[in-house]
Amino acid sequence: xxxxxxxxxxxxxxxxxxxxxxxxxxxxxxxxxxxxxxxxxxxxxxxxxxxxxxxxxxxxxxxxxxxxxxxxxxxxxxxxxxxxxxxxxxxxxxxxxxxxxxxxxxxxxxxxxxxxxxxxxxxxxxxxxxxxxxxxxxxxxxxxxxxxxxxxxxxxxxxxxxxxxxxxxxxxxxxxxxxxxxxxxxxxxxxxxxxxxxxxxxxxxxxxxxxxxxxxxxxxxxxxxxxxxxxxxxxxxxxxxxxxxxxxxxxxxxxxxxxxxxxxxxxxxxxxxxxxxxxxxxxxxxxxxxxxxxxxxxxxxx
Numbered sequence: 001x002x003x004x005x006x007x008x009x010x011x012x013x014x015x016x017x018x019x020x021x022x023x024x025x026x027x028x029x030x031x032x033x034x035x036x037x038x039x040x041x042x043x044x045x046x047x048x049x050x051x052x053x054x055x056x057x058x059x060x061x062x063x064x065x066x067x068x069x070x071x072x073x074x075x076x077x078x079x080x081x082x083x084x085x086x087x088x089x090x091x092x093x094x095x096x097x098x099x100x101x102x103x104x105x106x107x108x109x110x111x112x113x114x115x116x117x118x119x120x121x122x123x124x125x126x127x128x129x130x131x132x133x134x135x136x137x138x139x140x141x142x143x144x145x146x147x148x149x150x151x152x153x154x155x156x157x158x159x160x161x162x163x164x165x166x167x168x169x170x171x172x173x174x175x176x177x178x179x180x181x182x183x184x185x186x187x188x189x190x191x192x193x194x195x196x197x198x199x200x201x202x203x204x205x206x207x208x209x210x211x212x213x214x215x216x217x218x219x220x221x222x223x224x225x226x227x228x229x230x231x232x233x234x235x236x237x238x239x240x241x242x243x244x245x246x247x248x249x250x251x252x253x254x255x256x257x258x259x260x261x262x263x264x265x266x267x268x269x270x271x272x273x274x275x276x277x278x279x280x281x282x283x284x285x286x287x288x289x290x291x292x293x294x295x296x297x298x299x300x301x302x
Contacts, residue, residue, distance in 0.1 A: 017046040017047050017048060018047045018048070018128040018129055019047075019048050019050075019126065019127050019128050019129075020042060020047050020048065020049045020050070020127060020128065020129045020130075020131060021049075021050050021052070021119065021126075021127040021129070021130045021131065021142065021146065021148075022035065022038075022039050022042075022049055022050065022051045022052065022053075022130075022131040023052040023130065023131070023132050023139060023142060024051075024052065024053055024131070024132065024133050024153075025052075025054075025070070025073070025106065025107070025110060025132070025133060025136060025139055026054070026133055026135075026155075027054035027055075027070075027071070027073035027074050027076070027077075027106070028054075029055050030155070031133065031155040032053055032054060032055045033155075034153070034155040034242050035051075035053070035131075035133070035153065035155070036053075036057060038131070038153065039051045039065060040057075040062060040065075042064075043062050043063075043064035043065045044062075044064075046064070047064060048064050048066075049064060049065050049066070050065075050066045050068065050119065050127075051065050051066065051067045051068065052067075052068040052070055052110075052115070052116065052119070053067060053068070053069070053070065054069075054070050054071050054073045054074060055071065056069050056071070068113070068115035068116060068119065069113075069115065070109075070110045070113050070115075070116065072109055072110075072112075072113055073106055073109055073110055075109065076102070076105060076106050076109060080102070084098065085098070085099065087179070087181065092197070092198065092201045092202075093201055093205070096201065096202070096205040096209070096210070097205075097209070100205075100209065100210055100213060100214075103136045103138070104138070104213070104214070104217055107136070107138050107139075107217065108217075111221055120145070120221065122146075124145070124146055124147045125146070125147060126146060127146045127148045128148060128149075129148055129149055129150075129151065130142045130143055130146060130148050130149070130150045130151070131150075131151050131152075131153060132150065132151075132152055132153070133152065133153060133154065133155065134152045134153060134154035134158060134162060134239060134241070135154070135159075135162070136214075137210070137211065137214050137218075137229050137230065137232075137233050138214045138217060138218045138229065140152075140218075140229060140232040140233050140236070141218040141219075141221070141222035141226060141229060141232060142222070143232050143235070143236075144222055144223065144226040144227060144232060145222045145223065145226075149237040149238075150232075150235075150236055150237055151236070151237055151238045151239070151240065152236050152238075152239045152240070153239075153240045153241075153242070154239070154240065154241045154242060154243075155242050156178065156241075156242060156243065157178040157241055157243050157248070157249075158178070158239070158241050158257075159177060159178055159179065159202060160172070160175065160177040160178075160198065160199055160202065161199070161202040161203055161206050162233075163175075163251065163257075164203075165230070165233050165234050166234070166236065166239055166254055166256070166257050167234075167254040167257075168251060168252065168253055168254055168257060169251060169252055170199065172192070172195040172196045172198070172199040173192050173195065173196070175249050175251045176191075176195055176249055177195060177198045177199065177202075179198060180194055180195055180198055181194055182194055182195070206230075211228075211229055211230045214229050215228055215229040215230070236256070237256065238256050238257075238258070239256065239257045239258070240258055240259075240260055241257070241258070241259050241260070242260060242261060243259050243261060244259070244261040244262075245259040245261070
């Protein structure tokens with residue numbers, strides 16, 4: 001009898017599934033590929049995921065995922081020449097101001113989507129965990145809205161100013177910013193000057209423009225009594241960066257900041273040849289001048 005009870009106990013196991021809100025705001029399929037991989041794996045492990053995305057997967061086999069379509073976000077590109085968001089075309093200060101205007105207009109568009117409105121009406125204890133993308137602090141307000149731990153995920157690296165908010169070292173001469181023109185600032189005086197310039201511009205824009213403005217807008221949707229938005233960013237439970245630590249900037253990281261890589265890639269056999277076609281979707285959805293004229297399809301063979 002004792003052996004039978006022991007066998008039953010060994011065969012039985014408790015499973016705890018979480019109710020997760022995955023709100024990934026960036027209307028760019030290259031970003032969404034990374035987040036899709038995470039959302040899929042969470043659902044396959046028994047978690048219930050509400051996936052807010054500009055590019056729904058529409059996969060009936062993923063029964064644990066409820067998708068909220070915010071593809072209306074792409075309309076923000078109709079009258080936008082995104083090539084201005086490059087250092088060759090625009091100085092960093094102007095780029096920061098334009099970027100703030102862009103992200104806030106994008107947020108307003110998404111807040112008017114019916115599915116998002118329904119999410120915001122839900123009780124505060126609806127979700128056990130909130131996932132967002134690194135970079136736009138206004139979405140950190142979801143942490144306060146639902147009183148849940150928040151994990152921020154970057155589909156690429158993390159800007160230096162964001163590293164500072166998370167408690168990581170940010171010496172501009174030692175650790176190059178992801179938007180620097182130079183791969184290694186230590187190699188030249190110009191690299192050091194450029195890195196320092198990026199650091200100072202991002203710091204002053206963040207302190208005196210981006211966070212005050214973002215905080216005001218966030219309160220109008222998430223509650224006027226929420227903490228300052230910058231404090232919510234600092235209170236992020238975990239930050240994940242999709243970068244290869246072998247070739248990253250070798251920066252020491254706080255325990256709640258981790259680097260992972262190849263999140264957007266599906267596993268394939270070593271002998272398989274994979275062809276990736278891109279460009280058509282980008283050109284039609286973004287309608288911008290980043291892709292050279294006449295280019296309609298790009299092929300990359302791995």
